[in-house]
Amino acid sequence: MSMSYDAIQQMMTAPGQAFEMEQVNCGGRAFLGWKNAPANMSQILQQSRQHGDAEFIVYQDERISYRQHYHRVAALSRRLIEDFGIVKGDRVAIAMRNYPEWLSAFWATVCVGAVAVPLNAWWTGEELGYGLRDSGSRLVFADGERLSRLQGVRGSLPDLEHIVAVRCDSLPRNVIDYAGLVTGPDAELPAIDLQPDDDATIFYTSGTTGFPKGTLGSHRNFCSVPLTLAYMGVQTLLRSGGSLQDLAAMQKTRQTTLLTVPLFHVTGCHGAMLGTLNGGGKLVMMYKWDPEEALALIERERVTLFSGVPTMAWQLLEVPGFDQRDLSSLASIGYGGAPAAPEILRRVSSSIPAASASSGWGITETSAGISMIGGLDYREKPDSVGRPVPVCEVKVVDATGLELASGDTGELWVRGPNVAQGYWHKPEATAESFVDGWFRTGDLGWIDHDGCIYIVDRIKDMIIRGGENVYCAEVEAALLEHPAVRAASVFGVPHTVLGEEVGAVVQVTELNAVSPGQLREHLAGRLAGFKIPAHFWLIEEPLPVGATGKIQKRELKEHYTPLVEQAGG
Numbered sequence: 221m222s223m224s225y226d227a228i229q230q231m232m233t234a235p236g237q238a239f240e241m242e243q244v245n246c247g248g249r250a251f252l253g254w255k256n257a258p259a260n261m262s263q264i265l266q267q268s269r270q271h272g273d274a275e276f277i278v279y280q281d282e283r284i285s286y287r288q289h290y291h292r293v294a295a296l297s298r299r300l301i302e303d304f305g306i307v308k309g310d311r312v313a314i315a316m317r318n319y320p321e322w323l324s325a326f327w328a329t330v331c332v333g334a335v336a337v338p339l340n341a342w343w344t345g346e347e348l349g350y351g352l353r354d355s356g357s358r359l360v361f362a363d364g365e366r367l368s369r370l371q372g373v374r375g376s377l378p379d380l381e382h383i384v385a386v387r388c389d390s391l392p393r394n395v396i397d398y399a400g401l402v403t404g405p406d407a408e409l410p411a412i413d414l415q416p417d418d419d420a421t422i423f424y425t426s427g428t429t430g431f432p433k434g435t436l437g438s439h440r441n442f443c444s445v446p447l448t449l450a451y452m453g454v455q456t457l458l459r460s461g462g463s464l465q466d467l468a469a470m471q472k473t474r475q476t477t478l479l480t481v482p483l484f485h486v487t488g489c490h491g492a493m494l495g496t497l498n499g500g501g502k503l504v505m506m507y508k509w510d511p512e513e514a515l516a517l518i519e520r521e522r523v524t525l526f527s528g529v530p531t532m533a534w535q536l537l538e539v540p541g542f543d544q545r546d547l548s549s550l551a552s553i554g555y556g557g558a559p560a561a562p563e564i565l566r567r568v569s570s571s572i573p574a575a576s577a578s579s580g581w582g583i584t585e586t587s588a589g590i591s592m593i594g595g596l597d598y599r600e601k602p603d604s605v606g607r608p609v610p611v612c613e614v615k616v617v618d619a620t621g622l623e624l625a626s627g628d629t630g631e632l633w634v635r636g637p638n639v640a641q642g643y644w645h646k647p648e649a650t651a652e653s654f655v656d657g658w659f660r661t662g663d664l665g666w667i668d669h670d671g672c673i674y675i676v677d678r679i680k681d682m683i684i685r686g687g688e689n690v691y692c693a694e695v696e697a698a699l700l701e702h703p704a705v706r707a708a709s710v711f712g713v714p715h716t717v718l719g720e721e722v723g724a725v726v727q728v729t730e731l732n733a734v735s736p737g738q739l740r741e742h743l744a745g746r747l748a749g750f751k752i753p754a755h756f757w758l759i760e761e762p763l764p765v766g767a768t769g770k771i772q773k774r775e776l777k778e779h780y781t782p783l784v785e786q787a788g789g
Contacts, residue, residue, distance in 0.1 A: 278502060696710050
């Protein structure tokens with residue numbers, strides 16, 4: 221018999237237990253935090269040494285143990301101080317794809333008290349230049365491709381003093397080779413005074429409107445994540461009828477995680493990478509997302525945990541010959557970062573019945589994890605993202621900031637040790653989004669009587685058709701229930717009388733598999749009439765996705781909206 225949410229929380233957070241909580245004061249505000257969380261990120265790396273020669277990173281034919289990783293980080297930390305004069309508070313940028321060196325650069329930076337600034341590897345030279353100027357980075361680690369993009373903008377970066385090249389065949393003038401910085405005898409981390417509320421990271425938002433904002437995270441924010449992830453796993457196990465004996469067995473099982481998303485986003489860094497390192501698991505890195513390559517790696521490395529965005533789970537299941545693959549090692553498939561239609565759970569459960577599926581909610585400004593749902597709860601509530609962990613407070617408010625009752629829909633606000641300090645050097649944006657310790661997520665949702673969260677849409681994505689609210693995620697989920705639909709993106713199309721109409725770009729299995737009329741019939745039994753798209757565009761090619769695998773709705777809207785205007789409707 222499963223335990224209630226409250227009983228689990230009471231047992232797991234009791235005095236002396238691993239998930240005990242304590243009152244934390246930060247910036248004059250009090251909230252609950254994990255009592256046993258590491259004080260700083262250097263402690264996390266130091267603790268990883270206990271795993272010794274166990275494999276930590278697998279990248280193509282490279283295998284790096286925990287011991288090797290620690291000593292590389294330690295050597296690089298000392299070179300940052302001794303060779304480049306990096307001091308506490310300096311910003312150090314990382315501009316590269318998923319390479320093992322990304323991890324070394326990240327950990328070395330934060331362990332010397334500097335602020336790690338991961339930059340989007342998809343950015344152009346001008347965009348990379350913006351990130352470097354905005355952050356005021358003194359040094360950047362860049363791979364060969366990013367290095368070539370930076371050459372044209374280097375003259376406009378007055379704060380940038382050093383460039384360290386990673387995996388670059390020919391070094392430009394005044395560029396240092398990374399490989400020479402981590403050679404020599406085994407080094408130890410330097411002793412740096414690091415406090416929980418010291419600045420640690422600047423992760424840039426996706427920048428869907430205007431320039432990306434740098435989200436300023438602290439050591440406390442980052443160090444809250446390991447216990448948050450662990451609590452989510454325990455809660456799922458106990459809610460599904462598992463016992464403490466099952467929990468002990470689970471903790472002894474070494475996990476192998478497939479890194480499907482970029483490390484320059486919190487899903488990859490805080491979720492996959494940190495979760496793996498803290499648990500002593502193996503991280504199998506992908507240079508970039510490719511569903512066929514992912515299946516090959518799951519087979520070869522006996523991957524136990526697959527984590528990504530919902531689009532990736534769909535694409536994995538759609539690979540030709542999927543049912544011929546040996547996926548017997550796969551115990552868990554998790555996804556988040558975008559709305560997960562209930563149909564995904566049904567597809568995963570039927571295609572990989574031995575694997576447990578889970579969905580979660582977390583964003584850059586909340587250091588990834590807020591809530592997760594899996595096991596029996598997920599099957600009963602496939603449209604929920606679960607109950608928040610105990611150190612995260614979540615409330616639903618109206619447009620005036622008034623808290624709403626259970627079941628009412630409004631904007632979701634979050635407070636806790638995971639919430640970032642604000643946006644780097646953007647006081648107005650910070651004041652708008654961070655209110656009295658709460659972060660305004662921009663997500664529309666509601667909370668049920670069990671405390672489980674339901675996200676219906678992003679506020680900016682909601683369509684208002686003739687005064688009626690249409691949630692794009694709801695329409696997309698209904699479309700995905702049709703067997704001929706592989707992916708869908710719904711958005712508002714301008715209309716003279718109604719203000720907006722509903723438009724949908726739908727990837728289908730083949731163009732003659734379904735018609736717009738048939739899709740409307742399919743939706744008629746699931747949605748109110750005003751929610752059914754007035755405009756359909758059916759295509760066979762995959763919908764465009766960004767670095768994290770999320771569908772690029774803005775790009776689709778910009779392309780297809782003029783077609784309506786040209787047609788005069």
